[in-house]
Amino acid sequence: xxxxxxxxxxxxxxxxxxxxxxxxxxxxxxxxxxxxxxxxxxxxxxxxxxxxxxxxxxxxxxxxxxxxxxxxxxxxxxxxxxxxxxxxxxxxxxxxxxxxxxxxxxxxxxxxxxxxxxxxxxxxxxxxxxxxxxxxxxxxxxxxxxxxxxxxxxxxxxxxxxxxxxxxxxxx
Amino acid sequence: xxxxxxxxxxxxxxxxxxxxxxxxxxxxxxxxxxxxxxxxxxxxxxxxxxxxxxxxxxxxxxxxxxxxxxxxxxxxxxxxxxxxxxxxxxxxxxxxxxxxxxxxxxxxxxxxxxxxxxxxxxxxxxxxxxxxxxxxxxxxxxxxxxxxxxxxxxxxxxxxxxxxxxxxxxxxxxxxxxxxxxxxxxxxxxxxxxxxxxxxxxxxxxxxxxxxxxxxxxxxxxxxxxxxxxxxxxxxxxxxxxxxxxxxxxxxxxxxxxxxxxxxxxxxxxxxxxxxxxxxxxxxxxxxxxxxxxxxxxxxxxxxxxxxxxxxxxxxxxxxxxxxxxxxxxxxxxxxxxxxxxxxxxxxxxxxxxxxxxxxxxxxxxxxxxxxxxxxxxxxxxxxxxxxxxxxxxxxxxxxxxxxxxxxxxxxxxxxxxxxxxxxxxxxxxxxxxxxxxxxxxxxxxxxxxxxxxxxxxxxxxxxxxxxxxxxxxxxxxxxxxxxxxx
Numbered sequence: 001x002x003x004x005x006x007x008x009x010x011x012x013x014x015x016x017x018x019x020x021x022x023x024x025x026x027x028x029x030x031x032x033x034x035x036x037x038x039x040x041x042x043x044x045x046x047x048x049x050x051x052x053x054x055x056x057x058x059x060x061x062x063x064x065x066x067x068x069x070x071x072x073x074x075x076x077x078x079x080x081x082x083x084x085x086x087x088x089x090x091x092x093x094x095x096x097x098x099x100x101x102x103x104x105x106x107x108x109x110x111x112x113x114x115x116x117x118x119x120x121x122x123x124x125x126x127x128x129x130x131x132x133x134x135x136x137x138x139x140x141x142x143x144x145x146x147x148x149x150x151x152x153x154x155x156x157x158x159x160x161x162x163x164x165x166x167x168x169x170x171x172x
Numbered sequence: 173x174x175x176x177x178x179x180x181x182x183x184x185x186x187x188x189x190x191x192x193x194x195x196x197x198x199x200x201x202x203x204x205x206x207x208x209x210x211x212x213x214x215x216x217x218x219x220x221x222x223x224x225x226x227x228x229x230x231x232x233x234x235x236x237x238x239x240x241x242x243x244x245x246x247x248x249x250x251x252x253x254x255x256x257x258x259x260x261x262x263x264x265x266x267x268x269x270x271x272x273x274x275x276x277x278x279x280x281x282x283x284x285x286x287x288x289x290x291x292x293x294x295x296x297x298x299x300x301x302x303x304x305x306x307x308x309x310x311x312x313x314x315x316x317x318x319x320x321x322x323x324x325x326x327x328x329x330x331x332x333x334x335x336x337x338x339x340x341x342x343x344x345x346x347x348x349x350x351x352x353x354x355x356x357x358x359x360x361x362x363x364x365x366x367x368x369x370x371x372x373x374x375x376x377x378x379x380x381x382x383x384x385x386x387x388x389x390x391x392x393x394x395x396x397x398x399x400x401x402x403x404x405x406x407x408x409x410x411x412x413x414x415x416x417x418x419x420x421x422x423x424x425x426x427x428x429x430x431x432x433x434x435x436x437x438x439x440x441x442x443x444x445x446x447x448x449x450x451x452x453x454x455x456x457x458x459x460x461x462x463x464x465x466x467x468x469x470x471x472x473x474x475x476x477x478x479x480x481x482x483x484x485x486x487x488x489x490x491x492x493x494x495x496x497x498x499x500x501x502x503x504x505x506x507x508x509x510x511x512x513x514x515x516x517x518x519x520x521x522x523x524x525x526x527x528x529x530x531x532x533x534x535x536x537x538x539x540x541x542x543x544x545x546x547x548x549x550x551x552x553x554x555x556x557x558x559x560x561x562x563x564x565x566x567x568x569x570x571x572x573x574x575x576x577x578x579x580x581x582x583x584x585x586x587x588x589x590x591x592x593x594x595x596x597x598x599x600x601x602x603x604x605x606x607x608x609x610x611x612x613x614x615x616x617x618x619x620x621x622x623x624x625x626x627x628x629x630x631x632x633x634x635x636x637x638x639x640x641x642x643x644x645x646x647x648x649x650x651x652x653x654x655x656x657x658x659x
Binding site: 046050051071073076077078079080081082083084085086087088089090106107110111112113114115116118120121122123125127128129130132134140141142143145166167169170 | 249250251252332333336337339340341343344349350353354355357359360361362363364365366367462463464465466468469470471472485486490493551552553555581582583586587597620621622623624625626629630
């Protein structure tokens with residue numbers, strides 16, 4: 001008779017209570033091991049980096065003629081070392097009066113596509129679905145539900161500065 | 173008997189001894205043998221319909237192989253991904269690999285869709301294969317997610333803005349929308365962390381789910397058996413089905429290997445050859461501009477398999493859009509989940525379930541129609557429209573010429589076509605002078621419409637006069653000599 005044909009040894013019947021207890025111990029051990037790994041992993045995954053709000057210099061006041069709307073670019077609220085070109089973001093800066101500026105988000109409030117400025121028409125137009133905004137950011141036509149969001153802008157020491165802001169989500 | 177013949181026999185004998193040694197230690201032959209040769213129904217006329225699921229699996233394996241190869245050169249950093257893709261594409265084999273992965277994604281979407289349609293029409297989701305259907309529905313969802321995240325990994329301008337658009341859409345979900353949007357972006361902005369999030373989902377998380385569901389799906393295919401072709405008048409009765417199925421196999425079953433498996437492998441080979449040939453001939457999707465958020469000359473559009481959804485969201489009324497974004501996928505998901513639970517018995521034949529043909533026909537027609545609309549994109553202004561040529565305007569100087577210039581500069585031409593030039597978002601104005609009087613045109617320009625801004629505060633009186641002069645000159649006789657632009 002080889003090993004494979006050897007009869008299995010008969011074990012005495014264990015105490016059912018004791019067996020249930022060991023079953024529970026096993027389940028608890030597995031749960032503890034799972035939870036202590038899952039907590040940091042899931043927390044890290046779900047934890048969102050809150051972007052700090054910083055003032056960024058856009059340029060000297062005289063670089064922006066009164067009455068004109070220009071595309072400006074600046075570092076986004078939370079640039080990461082490996083972000084490359086995506087560390088930058090953009091806004092439409094309108095020089096309204098001597099010390100008065102207004103900065104519009106480039107993101108259409110419909111689905112976030114980048115709106116373009118039509119200087120001759122004094123309109124912003126979205127290429128995705130044809131949303132149109134007037135020069136003051138209010139909705140002129142098309143699907144946008146809200147006016148273009150604005151960024152806080154100030155003038156300090158002759159410089160125009162913009163306050164970085166998270167990506168405007170229209171559902172917010 | 174020559175020496176070569178002897179060597180051949182010896183080599184075969186050596187491989188056989190090696191296999192016997194390996195099999196004795198692993199028991200694979202005893203375990204896998206019955207699996208490979210289990211009996212399956214003889215499908216006869218519909219036997220080629222059964223290759224769609226295995227072909228999807230073959231393409232998935234193609235995607236895994238090419239994905240692993242690509243990941244050896246792809247850099248999943250927002251700043252370097254674009255350049256690494258350019259590096260891969262400039263290499264001849266890299267271009268083919270990208271092509272196989274790209275076209276493979278399309279093939280997988282098509283095949284998984286056809287497989288789901290086949291199973292639905294043949295009623296193969298009924299008892300005892302409800303879990304087969306549910307795991308298959310999970311695999312359908314994961315395939316769609318792989319296609320979406322894969323499109324974003326093509327981290328060019330379109331990929332970047334697609335991430336923004338996806339976040340905006342997620343933001344429309346009630347209550348958790350804003351959180352979901354920022355979760356997708358992995359932060360408050362689309363930037364350094366965004367690509368890493370999609371890369372992790374595309375390469376680790378979703379494939380892990382696919383492997384899990386695939387294992388379960390294949391196990392269930394073996395456990396419950398491949399469904400037999402439906403016959404009208406032979407409804408599924410859970411009390412007798414398994415007994416009847418086993419009797420059928422005993423009476424008329426054939427071993428899966430090789431009687432049925434050869435068709436799977438043959439069709440799988442055809443699919444792979446098609447993908448590779450297309451990858452060599454057509455190549456991968458072209459890379460757009462770099463993912464620089466300050467280059468705003470972008471018009472993000474999804475890959476073809478999502479274009480219908482993009483078009484649908486555009487063409488429905490604004491007030492219902494938020495509901496469609498949220499309720500649409502929810503209804504589809506609930507349909508997939510509830511279908512095998514509420515209809516586990518009864519007729520399987522599509523001849524006795526005509527509404528199932530209607531459902532499939534409606535969905536295919538809807539997707540086909542909206543995909544077509546997505547390619548045409550009548551809602552999108554043509555921001556690259558050039559000023560109208562003089563032969564179309566009909567004048568080089570004077571109010572008509574000045575009006576034509578205003579028609580372009582003020583953005584009218586982006587939405588309105590004249591003699592084939594311009595956009596198609598608004599009405600064609602080639603012969604507007606024939607159907608509207610100047611005061612009627614003026615009213616429209618001043619009042620605007622749902623999809624047209626009011627120009628009352630934009631146009632100066634002399635500009636309005638010139639624009640009206642130009643539009644009034646758009647008459648059949650006046651423009652008879654103008655030829656449309658070459659396509």
